[in-house]
Amino acid sequence: MTAPAEASTAREGAQTVRVELGERSYDILVGRGLIASAGDEIARLLSGGRVAVITDDNVAKAQLPALKASLDAAGIGHVTFAVKPGEPSKRFSTFEQLCDQVLEARLERGDAIVALGGGVVGDLAGFVAASVRRGMRFIQMPTSLLAQVDSSVGGKTGINSRHGKNLIGAFYQPGLVIADTAALDTLSPREFRAGYAEVAKYGLIDDADFFAWLEANHREIFAGGAARDEAVAASCRAKARVVADDEFEAGNRALLNLGHTFGHALESAVDYDGARLVHGEGVAIGMRLAHAFSARLGLCPQEDVARVEAHLKTVGLPTHMKDIPGQLPPAATLLDIIAQDKKVTRGALTFILTRGIGRSFVEKGVDPQEVLSFLTEELVEQI
Amino acid sequence: MTAPAEASTAREGAQTVRVELGERSYDILVGRGLIASAGDEIARLLSGGRVAVITDDNVAKAQLPALKASLDAAGIGHVTFAVKPGEPSKRFSTFEQLCDQVLEARLERGDAIVALGGGVVGDLAGFVAASVRRGMRFIQMPTSLLAQVDSSVGGKTGINSRHGKNLIGAFYQPGLVIADTAALDTLSPREFRAGYAEVAKYGLIDDADFFAWLEANHREIFAGGAARDEAVAASCRAKARVVADDEFEAGNRALLNLGHTFGHALESAVDYDGARLVHGEGVAIGMRLAHAFSARLGLCPQEDVARVEAHLKTVGLPTHMKDIPGQLPPAATLLDIIAQDKKVTRGALTFILTRGIGRSFVEKGVDPQEVLSFLTEELVEQI
Numbered sequence: 001m002t003a004p005a006e007a008s009t010a011r012e013g014a015q016t017v018r019v020e021l022g023e024r025s026y027d028i029l030v031g032r033g034l035i036a037s038a039g040d041e042i043a044r045l046l047s048g049g050r051v052a053v054i055t056d057d058n059v060a061k062a063q064l065p066a067l068k069a070s071l072d073a074a075g076i077g078h079v080t081f082a083v084k085p086g087e088p089s090k091r092f093s094t095f096e097q098l099c100d101q102v103l104e105a106r107l108e109r110g111d112a113i114v115a116l117g118g119g120v121v122g123d124l125a126g127f128v129a130a131s132v133r134r135g136m137r138f139i140q141m142p143t144s145l146l147a148q149v150d151s152s153v154g155g156k157t158g159i160n161s162r163h164g165k166n167l168i169g170a171f172y173q174p175g176l177v178i179a180d181t182a183a184l185d186t187l188s189p190r191e192f193r194a195g196y197a198e199v200a201k202y203g204l205i206d207d208a209d210f211f212a213w214l215e216a217n218h219r220e221i222f223a224g225g226a227a228r229d230e231a232v233a234a235s236c237r238a239k240a241r242v243v244a245d246d247e248f249e250a251g252n253r254a255l256l257n258l259g260h261t262f263g264h265a266l267e268s269a270v271d272y273d274g275a276r277l278v279h280g281e282g283v284a285i286g287m288r289l290a291h292a293f294s295a296r297l298g299l300c301p302q303e304d305v306a307r308v309e310a311h312l313k314t315v316g317l318p319t320h321m322k323d324i325p326g327q328l329p330p331a332a333t334l335l336d337i338i339a340q341d342k343k344v345t346r347g348a349l350t351f352i353l354t355r356g357i358g359r360s361f362v363e364k365g366v367d368p369q370e371v372l373s374f375l376t377e378e379l380v381e382q383i
Numbered sequence: 384m385t386a387p388a389e390a391s392t393a394r395e396g397a398q399t400v401r402v403e404l405g406e407r408s409y410d411i412l413v414g415r416g417l418i419a420s421a422g423d424e425i426a427r428l429l430s431g432g433r434v435a436v437i438t439d440d441n442v443a444k445a446q447l448p449a450l451k452a453s454l455d456a457a458g459i460g461h462v463t464f465a466v467k468p469g470e471p472s473k474r475f476s477t478f479e480q481l482c483d484q485v486l487e488a489r490l491e492r493g494d495a496i497v498a499l500g501g502g503v504v505g506d507l508a509g510f511v512a513a514s515v516r517r518g519m520r521f522i523q524m525p526t527s528l529l530a531q532v533d534s535s536v537g538g539k540t541g542i543n544s545r546h547g548k549n550l551i552g553a554f555y556q557p558g559l560v561i562a563d564t565a566a567l568d569t570l571s572p573r574e575f576r577a578g579y580a581e582v583a584k585y586g587l588i589d590d591a592d593f594f595a596w597l598e599a600n601h602r603e604i605f606a607g608g609a610a611r612d613e614a615v616a617a618s619c620r621a622k623a624r625v626v627a628d629d630e631f632e633a634g635n636r637a638l639l640n641l642g643h644t645f646g647h648a649l650e651s652a653v654d655y656d657g658a659r660l661v662h663g664e665g666v667a668i669g670m671r672l673a674h675a676f677s678a679r680l681g682l683c684p685q686e687d688v689a690r691v692e693a694h695l696k697t698v699g700l701p702t703h704m705k706d707i708p709g710q711l712p713p714a715a716t717l718l719d720i721i722a723q724d725k726k727v728t729r730g731a732l733t734f735i736l737t738r739g740i741g742r743s744f745v746e747k748g749v750d751p752q753e754v755l756s757f758l759t760e761e762l763v764e765q766i
């Protein structure tokens with residue numbers, strides 16, 4: 001699977017990001033219009049096999065015809081299974097049904113599952129690919145910004161349980177990721193913004209230059225110019241670096257959770273009601289909170305908090321808890337959710353804190369009382 | 384996880400077989416009475432974690448009290464989930480329920496799933512361990528002979544689908560296997576014999592000396608003397624060698640299927656009715672058929688066929704299709720089952736054939752017509 005000498009036409013306009021995981025290494029292709037030439041790329045990988053495309057009804061409408069045409073042109077036999085859009089599809093019964101359908105279609109281990117969709121489809125289809133015949137080939141074709149810059153990279157697949165999100169699944173790396181940035185043209189503006197929060201996150205974690213570049217180029221990223229490809233590729237490079245370091249999430253991968261501790265607590269507080277808050281919006285608020293909390297602890301300059309807030313606001317993302325429509329629970333309840341989520345070790349909480357833009361770090365000794373006071377003050381603004 | 388200098392008392396009477404799989408290497412401990420000291424072994428591995436014991440109702444009655452006492456003595460917190468005995472428990476709904484129960488019990492990634500039981504429990508619990516939180520620690524404590532010499536070694540886990548056996552699962556290696564050969568004392572004689580077919584298989588594959596040793600020592604193996612431990616350990620060594628060579632079943636592991644192509648066809652022909660035929664019995668008949676078929680092709684000496692048959696008969700295993708109670712389908716139907724199972728490549732079938740005891744090999748060019756004539760002749764005996 002090293003890049004062969006005869007470069008395919010498909011790759012010419014595309015950027016390639018390599019995820020280095022030894023035997024499990026793979027390429028991420030990023031570029032406009034890649035779905036139309038995906039058939040050739042997949043053919044190179046499969047040599048004769050067939051594919052099952054797993055997607056959702058929205059993406060099937062917007063992007064599937066182009067993929068089917070491309071597979072047909074490359075002579076690749078295919079079947080398609082579309083699930084209902086949205087988080088509830090990441091459940092046992094859908095997983096079981098998809099496994100069954102893939103077997104029904106008589107696909108073998110050498111055949112491939114192609115995930116065409118957002119993170120929901122990617123996580124679900126990835127777990128199917130990991131499990132049917134104890135592992136089939138797997139190709140990610142992320143069509144949401146969040147999936148292109150985050151969920152399709154790194155091999156985490158899975159479904160939800162009634163005990164929480166993503167609790168059942170597998171670490172299962174794809175053999176190829178094809179991120180067609182033109183597919184994002186049909187994504188709703190709200191979902192695009194939510195994915196953008198994760199892009200900004202990579203700058204905030206450890207790349208101040210990238211964050212500054214985003215401040216200068218966000219318009220072109222939203223509009224779909226070359227900067228969008230660059231932003232997606234840079235994000236993939238950033239995530240690939242972290243994943244290569246810590247494939248099975250034993251340590252460093254934690255930095256990717258910047259903004260996520262507060263964000264998850266808010267998602268949980270609104271009962272994962274996407275009408276009120278989608279994941280990326282929670283992350284945006286969470287990132288401002290992480291910076292503000294770090295400032296309160298004397299770690300982060302106040303002007304960096306202001307810069308983070310200003311940029312997220314500029315692209316239309318929420319940054320304060322009061323931006324969430326409806327009632328929120330009191331600070332003590334939010335703290336409970338956080339403590340439950342993270343398992344308190346001897347009374348201390350683990351948070352991703354920061355010394356400023358691009359200077360985040362893992363802090364294992366956060367005092368829950370500090371968090372409580374901070375959240376109480378933040379919620380007071382609400383009134 | 385390399386063996387530390389301070390040998391634990393538990394290991395003293397036990398044999399240790401190392402499965403070499405790089406980072407995923409692990410030990411198999413074989414010996415009488417190991418369940419009673421399992422707590423100490425598990426404590427060494429876990430350093431503070433808890434365990435969920437997954438078992439079935441039969442094994443819970445016969446072997447669980449000793450394990451619980453041992454875990455208690457070692458101060459390891461534990462919960463137990465017992466499924467119904469038998470193959471039907473390897474299904475989606477049981478898998479889902481177990482995942483749920485493990486999460487309900489608030490077990491974390493560092494905690495362990497312990498599979499206490501036969502191959503059904505091991506396959507099911509292994510898939511649960513692989514999937515909950517994308518992978519928990521996993522310990523196999525096989526209590527059937529088949530599980531001790533075969534299913535607990537090699538990392539194949541999974542459940543059945545309505546499209547066939549073991550079609551959904553994961554390659555997931557345990558961190559430790561504890562094979563208490565005294566646990567086999569409570570196993571039914573029929574199940575013991577069935578497991579013995581797999582022991583004999585290792586001799587037939589590539590170790591004629593081991594087969595000769597079995598011919599000389601089978602009484603002691605059945606009776607539970609030192610030869611039983613030796614037979615289990617030797618079988619584990621044989622399987623470990625093949626698995627180390629081919630962890631993900633891309634090639635050589637196929638030799639382990641000696642006798643299994645015919646055997647599976649017969650199991651399928653009786654609709655997996657265990658009253659008529661259990662897996663190991665199918666394998667016993669299949670191994671004699673593989674030798675007889677090889678002899679018919681001029682590959683295997685006739686006296687080796689006779690020796691195989693004689694030994695299997697001596698221990699009470701069936702060797703001919705006519706030994707299966709009730710009607711069998713005609714040869715053409717059996718061939719269809721085989722062809723479906725194996726995917727015919729350009730009209731040829733893949734079989735494990737042999738040049739004699741201990742000299743088996745993979746043959747990809749078997750003519751289906753030859754198989755048909757052979758099965759027809761074999762079935763004629765029936766009348």
Ligand SMILES: NC(=O)c1ccc[n+]([C@@H]2O[C@H](COP(=O)([O-])OP(=O)(O)OC[C@H]3O[C@@H](n4cnc5c(N)ncnc54)[C@H](O)[C@@H]3O)[C@@H](O)[C@H]2O)c1
Binds near residue numbers: 085191
């Ligand atoms: N595996 C990981 O490492 C990882 C990381 C982060 C998030 N996730 C998971 O990702 C999921 C969220 O992903 P998401 O935000 O992509 O959600 P999603 O998959 O639900 O997609 C969001 C919405 O956009 C639609 N959509 C997607 N692409 C489209 C397109 N090109 N045109 C039109 N509509 C399109 C979808 O149908 C859906 O309605 C969550 O389940 C989360 O747990 C996983």
Ligand SMILES: NC(=O)c1ccc[n+]([C@@H]2O[C@H](COP(=O)([O-])OP(=O)(O)OC[C@H]3O[C@@H](n4cnc5c(N)ncnc54)[C@H](O)[C@@H]3O)[C@@H](O)[C@H]2O)c1
Binds near residue numbers: 506566570662
């Ligand atoms: N993972 C692998 O590599 C692999 C290899 C071979 C077989 N298998 C699987 O193994 C399964 C068959 O395993 P099995 O033959 O152990 O069947 P099993 O687990 O059903 O056990 C056979 C019977 O013996 C009982 N039993 C087990 N240990 C006992 C004990 N010590 N005392 C009393 N009763 C006991 C069980 O309750 C059951 O009724 C099949 O599902 C097969 O697919 C897996």
Ligand SMILES: [Zn+2]
Binds near residue numbers: 198283
């Ligand atoms: Zn996120």
Ligand SMILES: [Zn+2]
Binds near residue numbers: 533581643662666
């Ligand atoms: Zn077998």
